[in-house]
Amino acid sequence: MTPLLTVTGLKLDFYGVHVLRGVDLAVPAGSFTGLIGPNGAGKSTLFNAVSGLYRPKGGTVALGPKDATGLAPEELVAAGLVRTFQLARGFPKLSVFQHLMLYGADQPGENLLAGLFGSSAARRREAELAERAFEIARRLKLDHVLDNPVTALSGGQKKLVEIGRALMARPKILLLDEPMAGVNPSLADEIAEHLVGLNREGLTICLIEHDMALIKRLCQPVVVMAEGRTLTQGSFEEVAADIRVQEAYLGRRH
Ligand SMILES: Nc1ncnc2c1ncn2[C@@H]1O[C@H](COP(=O)(O)OP(=O)(O)OP(=O)(O)O)[C@@H](O)[C@H]1O
Numbered sequence: 001m002t003p004l005l006t007v008t009g010l011k012l013d014f015y016g017v018h019v020l021r022g023v024d025l026a027v028p029a030g031s032f033t034g035l036i037g038p039n040g041a042g043k044s045t046l047f048n049a050v051s052g053l054y055r056p057k058g059g060t061v062a063l064g065p066k067d068a069t070g071l072a073p074e075e076l077v078a079a080g081l082v083r084t085f086q087l088a089r090g091f092p093k094l095s096v097f098q099h100l101m102l103y104g105a106d107q108p109g110e111n112l113l114a115g116l117f118g119s120s121a122a123r124r125r126e127a128e129l130a131e132r133a134f135e136i137a138r139r140l141k142l143d144h145v146l147d148n149p150v151t152a153l154s155g156g157q158k159k160l161v162e163i164g165r166a167l168m169a170r171p172k173i174l175l176l177d178e179p180m181a182g183v184n185p186s187l188a189d190e191i192a193e194h195l196v197g198l199n200r201e202g203l204t205i206c207l208i209e210h211d212m213a214l215i216k217r218l219c220q221p222v223v224v225m226a227e228g229r230t231l232t233q234g235s236f237e238e239v240a241a242d243i244r245v246q247e248a249y250l251g252r253r254h
């Protein structure tokens with residue numbers, strides 16, 4: 001079966017430094033794929049290159065059978081690929097509800113003029129978006145903080161808003177960059193359970209995470225990156241037993 005996301009030989013330099021040196025990755029449709037590797041391996045950069053933020057120097061990205069190399073972020077979002085950031089972005093003064101609405105509305109094909117002139121189609125669209133924002137907030141247990149500014153939220157709730165924002169775009173595949181990092185263990189578990197639920201409903205997920213217990217529990221397959229390349233891809237047990245993977249982690253520690 002064609003993977004939902006296929007990355008082949010992806011290369012990217014920063015000021016002459018080879019940060020991605022030919023990354024190969026296949027995310028099977030419906031999978032909860034894990035992406036691991038030592039600090040600086042290039043995981044976040046890979047997400048940036050795949051999601052259209054950086055332009056790769058070489059290699060290809062495909063969504064299903066379709067070439068998606070070099071598409072702009074909004075084109076990729078329209079094609080169903082949405083990512084979250086390692087550090088949540090956003091507008092601190094806006095409420096949770098406003099955040100969800102803003103990102104839901106920020107879709108290609110959105111008719112700005114219709115919005116300005118308040119056509120009935122635009123009002124209907126806004127009502128639909130609001131309904132979707134409520135539904136996502138309920139599902140992520142953010143409904144009781146919908147009117148709070150994002151700054152008033154806990155670290156874990158901010159991560160959930162970031163996930164909710166991504167869901168507003170109705171993704172087929174979600175790239176998550178350390179959505180559980182820096183939150184307390186019980187909230188990390190809660191976030192993990194939300195992700196498992198979304199994956200069971202058919203959402204394909206690719207998760208960057210340093211917590212190996214979480215990766216082991218959630219992810220199949222697991223892809224390992226080191227020094228700008230993919231080392232291997234397999235079950236958690238397979239990659240953990242791989243001597244190259246052990247060396248990549250140990251090499252950084254010593
Ligand atoms: N915008 C940038 N400009 C220059 N160098 C960068 C930039 N972004 C990342 N790098 C460098 O690219 C390399 C890979 O960084 P990246 O953030 O992708 O690693 P990572 O695997 O996500 O690490 P971590 O697990 O610590 O988040 C690092 O050496 C980093 O310093």
Ligand SMILES: [Mg+2]
Pocket residue numbers: 043044045086
């Ligand atoms: Mg990173």
